[in-house]
Amino acid sequence: MKSYAQQLLNLVTLAIDELEADHKKGRLANTPVSNTNFLLRWVTKSLKQQRFSKLMVKDLTTWQKQGRSKGTQTALYQSFSTIRDFYQHYFPDFEAPKPILDSQINQFIDHMESIGWSVCTEYDLSGDEKGQLFTEGDSSLVLCAHQCDDCFVDGKNEDGTESLTKPMSFYVRGNHAEFIKEATKAGFLVHKQTDYKSKVKYHGEYLIYPNNLGGQLAEIPIGFNTEEYP
Structure with missing residues (x-):
């Protein structure tokens, strides 16, 4: 089974890739409000379809709750981008983990x-x-x-x-x-x-x-x- 870190990086990368694909196809305006609404729908749909493993359910649920309470102020696109950059930086190769000494x-x-x-x-x-x-x-x-x-x-x-x-x-x-x-x-x-x-x-x-x-x-x-x- 893939680690939490690997699954999380896969999740946010997929979300961003699918959002940016809709930008290129002209289906979605590249604005903060449109991007947040897209990702909130994406999170809810992922939960309903059980698209990801149980390890991801807590994070998906947290983002869904944030969306319900903060709406477009959730800034999910920025959060997902930061998580992706952070985990890509510290895990360039999951097959060659770097130990803490x-x-x-x-x-x-x-x-x-x-x-x-x-x-x-x-x-x-x-x-x-x-x-x-x-x-x-x-x-x-x-x-x-x-x-x-x-x-x-x-x-x-x-x-x-x-x-x-x-x-x-x-x-x-x-x-x-x-x-x-x-x-x-x-x-x-x-x-x-x-x-x-x-x-x-x-x-x-x-x-x-x-x-x-x-x-x-x-x-x-x-x-x-x-x-x-x-």
């Missing part, structure tokens, strides 16, 4: 500290209990000490690095948009679980997955463009 995590921690974030990696958060950590500054990042080792078990590479083999949590307080931007630039696709309620009080939780292959839409940095991101 322990060295990348270490470099990211150093980088976040260098730009003024308070970073904590010394506590074991693997249990069910919620913890209250007192972190300094306006923004803080907490990683579980147990996960920093356990999530790389059996991921040893020939060059001495270790690849991520299990989902890993990042707990974030403060400037979430900056965290998403910096994490993405570091090569991590982050997947939001909560805004501020998590095992760590006042911190939201994000997950990264082996090979960046999560089971939900990743957080896309505000104003994403491929030139700014490696």
Whole structure:
């Protein structure tokens, strides 16, 4: 079965291709309102016809609800285009996945500290209990000490690095948009679980997955463009 990321990229690419085909045939005016209305109908039709797998149902339903509440202000064409560009950029070849390495995590921690974030990696958060950590500054990042080792078990590479083999949590307080931007630039696709309620009080939780292959839409940095991101 194809991964969520591959299915999502296929979905938005098909939607855009079919929309642009109608532009070329003169069936559809290339305006924001016309494009949004086309995609809203396309989403609803896809759901009714069960055109895509169950992995895509949640996203399709979310877009359908957005259309019902926001109408033409949903800007689905822009959203689909951004999702397509984002996933094409980070997954140029699904047959050759790029692993997340322990060295990348270490470099990211150093980088976040260098730009003024308070970073904590010394506590074991693997249990069910919620913890209250007192972190300094306006923004803080907490990683579980147990996960920093356990999530790389059996991921040893020939060059001495270790690849991520299990989902890993990042707990974030403060400037979430900056965290998403910096994490993405570091090569991590982050997947939001909560805004501020998590095992760590006042911190939201994000997950990264082996090979960046999560089971939900990743957080896309505000104003994403491929030139700014490696």
